[in-house]
Amino acid sequence: MEYTHFNLKDFEKFVRNDIKEDDNNLIALFKILSPQHLLKLPFINDSNTLDKSFYNELLHIIGLVETKDGGKRLIERNKPAQRNSGSLLEDTIIQLDTLDKVNRVKKSFLYGETTDEKLFNIALELNITWINRVLFLKLLEGQLINYHGGDKSYAFLNFYKLRQYDDLNTLFFQVLAKKFEDRNSDVRKAFEKVPYLNSSLFEPTELEHTTLMMSNLRDDKKIPLLGNTVLKDGQGKKRTGELNTLQYLFEFLDAYDFASEGTEEIQEENKTIINASVLGLIFEKINGYKDGSFYTPGSITMYMSREVLRKAVIEKFNSLKDWNCQDFTQLYNKIEDVKEANEIVNSVKICDPAVGSGHFLVSVLNEMISIKNDLGILADKNGKKFKDYNVEVESDEIVITDTNTSKLFRYNPKNQESQRVQETLFHEKQTIIENCLFGVDLNPNSVKICRLRLWIELLKNAYYKSET
Structure with missing residues (x-):
């Protein structure tokens, strides 16, 4: 049987001290003992749930x-x-x-x-x-x-x-x-x-x-x-x-x-x-007030994006480079030219024929950045790779962690490295949105909402100070 084991005494010091910064260590314990986890209920702040x-x-x-x-x-x-x-x-x-x-x-x-x-x-x-x-x-x-x-x-x-x-x-x-x-x-x-x-x-x-x-x-x-x-x-x-x-x-x-x-x-x-x-x-x-509206849950759009895009990227490399890669590990070991690999990934086009609010395209945007990270080709404008960071998609959001400290990335305007990460994410999103994502809908207002959603995704990383 699979099980999770923990000792409550390991968390006692976080409860009894007055250091607010280490209270985040209690979050995992809170979640695993919460009714939401034990009874499989949705969390209140689930980004894919309508409030x-x-x-x-x-x-x-x-x-x-x-x-x-x-x-x-x-x-x-x-x-x-x-x-x-x-x-x-x-x-x-x-x-x-x-x-x-x-x-x-x-x-x-x-x-x-x-x-x-x-x-x-x-x-x-x-x-x-x-x-x-x-x-x-x-x-x-x-x-x-x-x-x-x-x-x-x-x-x-x-x-x-x-x-x-x-x-x-x-x-x-x-x-x-x-x-x-x-x-x-x-x-x-x-x-x-x-x-x-x-x-x-x-x-x-x-x-x-x-x-x-x-x-x-x-x-x-x-x-x-x-x-x-x-x-x-x-x-x-x-x-x-x-x-x-x-x-x-x-x-x-x-x-x-x-x-x-x-x-x-x-x-x-x-x-x-x-x-x-x-x-x-x-x-x-x-x-969708006239006909009633139905939206695809984030868990589904994430799954669809991951399954379809990763196969499409492998096929694109195999076709253009005459390779015979079967998975991302083989593809990772084959790539030598980071700039060329980015151009190949950016040549993948995705169209949602019933785009609605653009939820599927947002999932695609996040997955493409995750793909670049997994292939080791996510790099800044000077070609410097993101070697010290892990980029994943969780709950339909990009989550970046420092591989050395396991801490979540937090933008700090006074830190040059933080500026580099923020600027790179902005330009990667901009490139993908402008070149790879397409959407069609019978409702012209839906297209406007989709455009707004993608602008908002860009906004998340738009604030940075460029030295050039």
């Missing part, structure tokens, strides 16, 4: 509700009696209707047959675009604070800095879309620590140009807090009453942890982790 509390409250702020139709779960507009004009969706619909914007939309028939259908679908597409940006920025803010040792001065997505929808619009198009030297003096001072992002996510969409910008929404609107809100008062009880919609959105997001990626470390603040995978599932469901 229902986050999802339901986000829908509430937007003005949507999930309903059941037979075996399907559909996303719909609230019933007339439950609608609140302060929700993002209802405020958008009111502005579209008041300004007669629907008739200005090209091919408006694509958004529905009746005026109500068109108003709802146009408003929802605008809301998804705006929420996409906000959630991407929340992840960026979390990364900035994390990279600077918890320095809260890098927080910029809050009601103190952004008190109106127009302020948020300014952040989108006058700050993130412009290099620091090109920003006007007002925003340069207000957002001095917000980086430039060369991304089409922060360029106005054609629908925005034709209809509304987020700045058109009413700043004075309020909505009631969700009965099961995550927000707490000073005594730790759930808050009640109403709140300004924009303020509610920011405080709601701030109640979650967007900086962590579910790595094994103790969270001092008891905040649920929301990462790219969770956001992808949420928006896949919102986009």
